[in-house]
Amino acid sequence: MEHENPARRPAMYALRGVSRECPENTLVSIRTAICQGYDGVLLDVQVTADGVPVLCRNIDVSAMSYAEVSRIDAGEAFAHKYRGEMIPKLSDALELCNSAGLRVWLNMELVSRDRERDVFLAGEGCSYCFRDAQQLMGTASAMPEVQLAYCGKMDDVVLRQISSLGDRLTIWTDQPQLSFLPVGQTRLVVMGVDSYDRLDEVCSRYAPAAVCTSGVVKPDVRRGFRADVHMHSEYSQDSTCPISEICAVARDRDFDLVCITDHCDIRPGHDAVSLLAYRKQTVAGIREKAKNADLQVLVGVELGGGFLEPALADRMVAAEDYDSVIGSVHGIMFRGVRQSTANCDFGQMDMQTTLAYFDGYLDAMLYVAEKLDVDILAHLTYMLRYLNGKYKLDVDWRIREDRIRQILSAIIQRGIPLEINTSCRGGVYDEWLPAKEIVDLYLEMGGYLFTFGSDAHVSKRIGSYYDEVADYLRSKGVRYMIYFQKRLAHQYSI
Ligand SMILES: [Zn+2]
Ligand SMILES: [Zn+2]
Numbered sequence: 001m002e003h004e005n006p007a008r009r010p011a012m013y014a015l016r017g018v019s020r021e022c023p024e025n026t027l028v029s030i031r032t033a034i035c036q037g038y039d040g041v042l043l044d045v046q047v048t049a050d051g052v053p054v055l056c057r058n059i060d061v062s063a064m065s066y067a068e069v070s071r072i073d074a075g076e077a078f079a080h081k082y083r084g085e086m087i088p089k090l091s092d093a094l095e096l097c098n099s100a101g102l103r104v105w106l107n108m109e110l111v112s113r114d115r116e117r118d119v120f121l122a123g124e125g126c127s128y129c130f131r132d133a134q135q136l137m138g139t140a141s142a143m144p145e146v147q148l149a150y151c152g153k154m155d156d157v158v159l160r161q162i163s164s165l166g167d168r169l170t171i172w173t174d175q176p177q178l179s180f181l182p183v184g185q186t187r188l189v190v191m192g193v194d195s196y197d198r199l200d201e202v203c204s205r206y207a208p209a210a211v212c213t214s215g216v217v218k219p220d221v222r223r224g225f226r227a228d229v230h231m232h233s234e235y236s237q238d239s240t241c242p243i244s245e246i247c248a249v250a251r252d253r254d255f256d257l258v259c260i261t262d263h264c265d266i267r268p269g270h271d272a273v274s275l276l277a278y279r280k281q282t283v284a285g286i287r288e289k290a291k292n293a294d295l296q297v298l299v300g301v302e303l304g305g306g307f308l309e310p311a312l313a314d315r316m317v318a319a320e321d322y323d324s325v326i327g328s329v330h331g332i333m334f335r336g337v338r339q340s341t342a343n344c345d346f347g348q349m350d351m352q353t354t355l356a357y358f359d360g361y362l363d364a365m366l367y368v369a370e371k372l373d374v375d376i377l378a379h380l381t382y383m384l385r386y387l388n389g390k391y392k393l394d395v396d397w398r399i400r401e402d403r404i405r406q407i408l409s410a411i412i413q414r415g416i417p418l419e420i421n422t423s424c425r426g427g428v429y430d431e432w433l434p435a436k437e438i439v440d441l442y443l444e445m446g447g448y449l450f451t452f453g454s455d456a457h458v459s460k461r462i463g464s465y466y467d468e469v470a471d472y473l474r475s476k477g478v479r480y481m482i483y484f485q486k487r488l489a490h491q492y493s494i
Contacts, residue, residue, distance in 0.1 A: 010203060011039040011210035012219040013105065013189065016057065020215035021415035021449070021489055023078035025055035026085045028488070030096055035490045037221035040103030042129065042212055045090055047115040053090035053122045057110065061087070079414040081373045081487075090122050098125065105129050105149060113138065120146070129172060133158050140165055151191070156180045176206040183207065193217055196477060216448055218480055218491050225492035227483045228463045229259035230302070230326055230378065230419060230453025235282040236262040239457040243286055247293035249459040257296040257483055258462070260286050261326050261453075264316055265304035267338055272312055276319050283320045298485055300324035303374060305331065307367040308338070317373050324484035326419070326453075327374030329364040329382065332357070341383055346391040354393065358383055362403040369410035375484045376451050377411050379421040379433035380404070389429025397438065404434075408442050417449035417482050417489075418442050420473075422465035423456070432465075436472065443476055449489075450481045470494040 017029020018036060025044055033041050044057040052066035061069045066089075075085025090106075097104045104126045111119055113135065119128075120143060127147035130136035136150055150162050151172035159180055162169055171181060174192040182188055184207040193199050193211040202211060211217070232239040233246055243260070250258045262282050264275065283299050290297035300323050306313030307329065317325050331340035334357055341361065346354050361383045369377055379385075387395045397404060411418060421433040432439070452469055456462040473481070473494060480491040 009220070010190075010208050011103070012037075012217070013040040013042055013103070013210055013212040014038045015042050015191070015212050015214045016044060017041055018215035018489075023075045023082050023085055025057060025088075026074050026082070027088050027093060027096060028075070028082060028085050030093055030102070032215075032488055034096075034100040034102060035485070035488050036215075037219040037491075038102065039210070039219070040105060041097065042105040042107060043090075043093065044110060045106045045108065045119055045123075046110045047112075047118045051115075051118045053111075053119045054087050055090060055093055056087050059087075060110075062110075062112070062115075079416075080371060081375070081414075090119070094123065094126065103127070107131075107151070108135065108139075116142075127170070133162055136162060136165075140168070149189070154178060154181070170209070172212065176202060176208065181206075185209070196479060220479075220493055222492040225257070226255045226463070226466060227257040227259070227452065227481070227492060228255055228454050228456075228466065229257075229298070229300070229324060229376070229451050229483050230261050230421065231258060231456040231462060232262055232302075233260050233286065235260075235285055236457070238263070241457065241459050243289035243297075244293075245459045246456075246462060247290060247295060247297060249462045251293070251295050253463045253466075255295060255463050255466075257298065259298040259300045259324055259483060260290075261300040261302045261324065262286075263304060264301050265330060266306055266309050266312055266316070268308050268333070270309065270312060272315060275312075275316065279316065279320055283322075298323035298483070300326060300375075300484070302326040302328055302378065303372070304328045305338075306372045306374070307364045308333065310372065314373055321486070323486060324375045325373065325487070326376045326378045327368040327372050327416075328378035329361060329368060332360040332364050334360055341386055344386070346387055346393060351393075354387065354395075355399075358387070358395070358400065359403070362400055362407065366403065366407050366410065369407045369414070369416065374416065375487055375489075376417050376419050376453075377407075378419045378453065379423070379455065380407065380418070380438065381431075381434040384431070384435075385424050385429045385433065389424065389427065397435070401441075404438060405441070405445070408438075408445055408447060412442070412445060412447045415449065415489075417451045418447060419451045419453045420469050421453045421455050422469065423454065423461065425465045425468075432469070439472075440476070443478070448478065450478065451483065452481055 014033040016024035018032040022029035048066045072087045075082030109131045129149040131152040149170040172189045176190045186209045188208040189210040190202045190208045191212045193213045194216045387393045
């Protein structure tokens with residue numbers, strides 16, 4: 001395919017930052033674009049009443065002071081994980097973009113003529129994008145040096161009018177099929193490229209200089225990279241695997257990165273102080289022991305039971321500088337007490353009670369998916385390992401398909417990846433968690449973010465069945481998986 005030839009690859013611009021996964025027009029959406037290898041970003045700029053350019057689209061801030069605007073949390077509404085991500089100043093965003101060599105296009109649609117100057121003063125090095133041809137031409141004569149783009153309604157009359165700008169002008173369009181457009185030229189950017197099929201089509205038919213995507217289509221980076229981002233070490237109570245052994249085995253199996261995610265399982269009435277101390281010791285211990293490893297070793301946490309004590313869960317997450325937080329459920333409150341799934345004797349329960357427990361489990365997963373501050377949703381069908389593996393009850397997940405769909409829909413909305421967990425593969429319950437059919441369902445529903453987790457508790461399980469997972473995802477048209485570093489999503493080609 002043409003875009004896989006680096007010479008023909010168009011530049012990739014992220015719309016409002018990586019707006020599918022992060023709150024749009026925020027610093028975190030820009031940082032994620034940098035992590036994921038984008039070449040540029042299109043951002044929406046507005047100017048406050050006291051003349052400060054800020055990034056924002058959905059709220060009209062033109063009558064507000066900067067002091068007021070700076071108190072608007074742009075992240076919380078998108079996902080709890082992004083709370084405190086405020087509307088940024090243009091100058092702060094540009095500093096970040098410039099430090100990473102990210103090209104910046106500013107959408108000037110929301111800036112009135114008399115406020116444009118404030119943006120030009122702050123926006124050195126940017127290119128400016130207009131939806132209104134008159135405004136574009138006005139700016140062109142006032143600012144003879146800057147690069148400009150037109151992204152409004154296009155017909156041949158408009159094109160004739162703006163063509164006088166020559167090389168200064170780039171045309172952004174979601175209708176590259178219009179016959180009068182400069183197809184195959186350095187001045188064409190195709191917008192709304194939100195599937196790999198569309199990318200292939202656009203590249204082969206129109207050969208644009210760049211494409212713009214909300215984040216579904218990723219730049220091809222780190223090809224052949226391999227990451228296992230869920231495993232346990234000597235610091236989990238249920239594992240004795242030394243860090244040095246984890247590193248050696250992972251390296252031996254051609255992994256470039258592991259994330260060690262020892263358990264923090266929260267129970268009602270847990271003593272926060274000792275839990276915090278234990279986590280601090282774990283994180284410091286892993287970092288120290290992994291110091292000289294010859295692969296990248298990240299430190300995360302598997303937060304179990306966070307739904308039981310959300311405030312404590314938040315505290316645990318905030319207390320350490322984690323690379324990732326995996327959300328999981330290993331037990332629920334059932335008939336007034338916490339009952340761990342692993343220790344529940346489903347052999348002694350009647351089916352009605354067993355299904356009531358299963359429902360409680362799915363409710364807890366839904367809570368994690370919708371509300372908790374997590375980066376990854378772990379082993380979605382963990383319970384089936386016991387129901388169908390240990391107790392051979394032959395429970396079909398489809399009897400709760402509605403609930404599973406709800407959970408998938410929540411993580412899709414929040415940009416939380418679905419973990420493919422291979423800890424059961426090859427055992428009594430010989431499936432991925434979740435099974436391929438649920439992976440298919442997630443894809444059908446519009447999900448596209450995956451992490452791989454062996455959930456190894458012994459070194460021989462590290463990275464197991466990675467190739468099977470990668471092959472399957474590739475066969476479904478998925479091009480990459482995700483890992484988190486400092487809680488920002490990085491992607492790699494599979
Ligand atoms: Zn787990
Ligand atoms: Zn685990």
